[in-house]
Amino acid sequence: MRKSILFIVLALVSNVFFAQESNSSNSFYINIFINQNKDARVESNLVTMNDIGDEVKNLIYNHRFKVDEKITYRIYADKDLDLSYIMDTEQKILEAYSYNVKRERYLLETVKMNIDGPNWLEKLDGFDIKPKKG
Numbered sequence: 001m002r003k004s005i006l007f008i009v010l011a012l013v014s015n016v017f018f019a020q021e022s023n024s025s026n027s028f029y030i031n032i033f034i035n036q037n038k039d040a041r042v043e044s045n046l047v048t049m050n051d052i053g054d055e056v057k058n059l060i061y062n063h064r065f066k067v068d069e070k071i072t073y074r075i076y077a078d079k080d081l082d083l084s085y086i087m088d089t090e091q092k093i094l095e096a097y098s099y100n101v102k103r104e105r106y107l108l109e110t111v112k113m114n115i116d117g118p119n120w121l122e123k124l125d126g127f128d129i130k131p132k133k134g
Helices: 002-023 051-061 081-094 119-126
Strands: 028-034 041-042 045-047 070-078 099-106
Touching: 002 119, 028 051, 028 081, 028 119, 041 051, 045 051, 051 081, 070 081
Parallel strands: 028 070, 070 099
Antiparallel strands: 028 041, 041 045
């Protein structure tokens, strides 16, 4: 009887430990930037709206995944863009790959922040940016 209780307690403790470990798994981030002129960059590559899905697929299929790793699309867009345009962009990205993904949207004042060009992601490091809800 004592061995059974010890085994059950050990199993519960192990389950809690491994459940926390799987929740803390890393995400593979794909960063997309859309400036006020509707120019889109996937990471540092300038792409047309028709090619954005292919660029995302390329990044995902060439990435070595870990077990339970999620994909997080981080979309940085100028705050003055129509939400419908941003959502259309998201739809094209999700058409490329939509299994086990998360989306984060950031609305920025890209002109005021002077963010654009192939090194746009490095320029963001100096700002405290929070995802937009909804």
